[in-house]
Amino acid sequence: MTTTSRRVPKSRLVSFMTQALVAAGLPTADAGTVADLMATADVMGSDGHGVFRLPNYVRRIKAGGINLRPDIRIDKERPAMAVLNGDNGMGHLVVSEAARIAAEKAKTCGVGWVGVHHSNHAGPASLYVRMLLEHDMIGLYAAVGNANHLPPWGGTEMLLSTNPIAIAIPSQRFPPIVLDMATTVAAYGKVKLKAQRGEPMPEGWMIDREGKPLTDASRAGEGFLLPIGGAKGYGLGLTFGILAGVLNGAAFGRDVIDFNADASSVTNTGQFILALDIAAFMDVDDFKRQIDGVWGAMKSSPTLPDVDEIRLPGERSAHVAEDRRAHGVPIHPDLDRVLADCAAGLGIDPL
Amino acid sequence: MTTTSRRVPKSRLVSFMTQALVAAGLPTADAGTVADLMATADVMGSDGHGVFRLPNYVRRIKAGGINLRPDIRIDKERPAMAVLNGDNGMGHLVVSEAARIAAEKAKTCGVGWVGVHHSNHAGPASLYVRMLLEHDMIGLYAAVGNANHLPPWGGTEMLLSTNPIAIAIPSQRFPPIVLDMATTVAAYGKVKLKAQRGEPMPEGWMIDREGKPLTDASRAGEGFLLPIGGAKGYGLGLTFGILAGVLNGAAFGRDVIDFNADASSVTNTGQFILALDIAAFMDVDDFKRQIDGVWGAMKSSPTLPDVDEIRLPGERSAHVAEDRRAHGVPIHPDLDRVLADCAAGLGIDPL
Numbered sequence: 001m002t003t004t005s006r007r008v009p010k011s012r013l014v015s016f017m018t019q020a021l022v023a024a025g026l027p028t029a030d031a032g033t034v035a036d037l038m039a040t041a042d043v044m045g046s047d048g049h050g051v052f053r054l055p056n057y058v059r060r061i062k063a064g065g066i067n068l069r070p071d072i073r074i075d076k077e078r079p080a081m082a083v084l085n086g087d088n089g090m091g092h093l094v095v096s097e098a099a100r101i102a103a104e105k106a107k108t109c110g111v112g113w114v115g116v117h118h119s120n121h122a123g124p125a126s127l128y129v130r131m132l133l134e135h136d137m138i139g140l141y142a143a144v145g146n147a148n149h150l151p152p153w154g155g156t157e158m159l160l161s162t163n164p165i166a167i168a169i170p171s172q173r174f175p176p177i178v179l180d181m182a183t184t185v186a187a188y189g190k191v192k193l194k195a196q197r198g199e200p201m202p203e204g205w206m207i208d209r210e211g212k213p214l215t216d217a218s219r220a221g222e223g224f225l226l227p228i229g230g231a232k233g234y235g236l237g238l239t240f241g242i243l244a245g246v247l248n249g250a251a252f253g254r255d256v257i258d259f260n261a262d263a264s265s266v267t268n269t270g271q272f273i274l275a276l277d278i279a280a281f282m283d284v285d286d287f288k289r290q291i292d293g294v295w296g297a298m299k300s301s302p303t304l305p306d307v308d309e310i311r312l313p314g315e316r317s318a319h320v321a322e323d324r325r326a327h328g329v330p331i332h333p334d335l336d337r338v339l340a341d342c343a344a345g346l347g348i349d350p351l
Numbered sequence: 352m353t354t355t356s357r358r359v360p361k362s363r364l365v366s367f368m369t370q371a372l373v374a375a376g377l378p379t380a381d382a383g384t385v386a387d388l389m390a391t392a393d394v395m396g397s398d399g400h401g402v403f404r405l406p407n408y409v410r411r412i413k414a415g416g417i418n419l420r421p422d423i424r425i426d427k428e429r430p431a432m433a434v435l436n437g438d439n440g441m442g443h444l445v446v447s448e449a450a451r452i453a454a455e456k457a458k459t460c461g462v463g464w465v466g467v468h469h470s471n472h473a474g475p476a477s478l479y480v481r482m483l484l485e486h487d488m489i490g491l492y493a494a495v496g497n498a499n500h501l502p503p504w505g506g507t508e509m510l511l512s513t514n515p516i517a518i519a520i521p522s523q524r525f526p527p528i529v530l531d532m533a534t535t536v537a538a539y540g541k542v543k544l545k546a547q548r549g550e551p552m553p554e555g556w557m558i559d560r561e562g563k564p565l566t567d568a569s570r571a572g573e574g575f576l577l578p579i580g581g582a583k584g585y586g587l588g589l590t591f592g593i594l595a596g597v598l599n600g601a602a603f604g605r606d607v608i609d610f611n612a613d614a615s616s617v618t619n620t621g622q623f624i625l626a627l628d629i630a631a632f633m634d635v636d637d638f639k640r641q642i643d644g645v646w647g648a649m650k651s652s653p654t655l656p657d658v659d660e661i662r663l664p665g666e667r668s669a670h671v672a673e674d675r676r677a678h679g680v681p682i683h684p685d686l687d688r689v690l691a692d693c694a695a696g697l698g699i700d701p702l
């Protein structure tokens with residue numbers, strides 16, 4: 001049995017996922033949009049958020065958990081903000097629209113904030129903040145995760161999700177600075193990947209209900225994730241989660257649906273995206289040159305013993321993307337088998 | 352020699368600090384504003400940011416490092432944002448004004464973002480996000496710290512500060528949720544407090560230039576602070592620091608003045624504050640009731656063995672404030688001596 005990943009070009013990933021989503025019931029245009037964003041996630045190195053999620057999405061669509069013809073619409077609006085009703089459509093469609101509206105509002109007001117309710121899982125946070133870079137804007141995004149994986153600090157009832165935060169900042173000569181982080185030590189997608197590959201987790205990712213380290217990824221259901229910096233990561237996840245969830249009328253805390261266990265209930269996922277129009281603050285080229293300067297200062301600074309080089313957020317992703325654009329996205333044999341089953345179930349050709 | 356802290360009422364702290372700042376050269380009204388905010392920090396339990404900072408501020412004012420008659424003015428503006436030039440005034444005055452403008456803009460636009468340059472150290476971040484609560488708004492704030500205390504992740508050149516982030520969210524029956532955190536495991540103010548008291552630091556706060564744990568607070572100058580969650584905290588501090596610094600034309604990276612070592616150079620401190628008008632999103636009372644619900648869910652959830660109770664961000668501060676309003680702010684004998692020297696130098700009565 002091979003354990004070597006084969007490489008699949010992005011275009012093939014897009015066409016495969018488009019076919020799969022159409023076969024599952026999505027309109028062709030929407031399927032194409034979602035598939036392209038998912039494949040982009042794979043190219044950028046978000047391995048837990050691209051084609052890996054396809055079987056999950058297909059299962060949810062087939063179970064009736066997604067509105068295939070959503071009326072994505074603005075519920076509330078002021079010049080610099082909007083609350084968007086995702087109407088239980090695919091999260092990728094809802095958050096893309098939120099990013100578009102945020103950019104439009106930032107263009108006139110300098111700042112645009114769009115909160116979302118009745119959305120769904122939308123892949124990696126970085127996808128959406130990156131959309132703002134082409135408008136010469138800075139993006140900030142947060143989401144309520146689609147399953148609760150951690151208790152409040154010191155507790156044992158899982159009331160919080162990994163609530164990711166992403167920020168994208170453009171530069172000129174260097175890749176953009178793109179932070180995309182769960183407020184937990186590890187994202188749950190990484191735990192799932194370890195479980196699928198039968199690999200152990202490092203100590204510090206999870207603890208069990210006694211507070212002891214949990215390293216067996218297949219037993220992830222028996223424990224919970226740890227927040228970064230203890231009480232601080234709990235506080236960040238809680239407050240950004242309130243901004244992404246409660247403030248938009250989306251699910252939070254005990255109302256969060258575990259989308260791994262329940263494929264049919266409406267998740268009422270909440271997200272927000274903030275766009276800052278750099279031109280409102282200063283000359284755009286001047287700003288980008290200054291971000292190049294930040295890159296230069298960090299990269300040229302001396303390292304600790306045993307550290308090769310300083311990295312900036314988004315740097316690894318830029319390198320991975322360069323490699324994957326040239327050589328394709330690596331598909332692990334275990335994932336290949338899961339995708340083959342998914343394709344067979346839908347009656348389409350395998351990847 | 353006594354080691355018991357005496358208790359001083361807030362009103363006495365305010366009048367003492369007002370006198371001190373006036374004696375140092377600040378106009379009476381501004382001195383009163385700054386003193387009140389500093390004493391509020393003490394009451395709320397931000398021990399490293401209240402009267403503790405007075406000698407430092409006085410030294411800077413006397414060294415000519417602060418503009419005593421600043422023309423705090425808007426440089427750039429759009430409907431939902433502004434860049435404020437602090438004209439090197441006291442940070443408390445500059446950021447208070449930023450919060451006021453942010454609230455005004457949020458009232459019409461739903462969201463208001465104000466970035467600041469040529470500001471100065473402004474005390475605890477929580478002071479300013481709390482100002483938005485009285486407008487039924489949510490506040491988000493970040494600042495570039497006033498001395499670099501940590502390198503980029505894996506490095507040894509101190510290019511970053513502790514760059515604090517604060518968020519305040521109102522509730523109805525419970526205290527507001529107020530997160531106020533350095534993106535480092537410990538704020539540098541806490542290190543200074545340990546040094547002043549001759550207490551060791553816990554392992555994990557700092558490492559030395561070899562990467563080894565540093566616990567002797569008096570040797571803090573030989574090492575650097577550690578970010579929360581390793582590379583994640585570095586990424587958070589870096590990106591929020593860019594939003595607070597570079598985007599506003601304020602100091603960042605190698606341009607940051609170490610205000611402990613240099614009392615006269617213009618710091619060009621950068622901060623930003625974001626106001627979200629809850630009424631633009633949903634009924635305000637409904638929102639506050641939902642935040643009460645978040646409190647209830649967290650507080651009633653079961654704890655790990657050896658944990659007394661679940662806490663929410665801002666809860667400790669609310670308890671401390673209740674005690675200090677009733678019984679006064681504890682002033683440690685070491686601090687008392689430092690303040691007596693400061694008062695003597697200014698020719699005013701001691702605290």
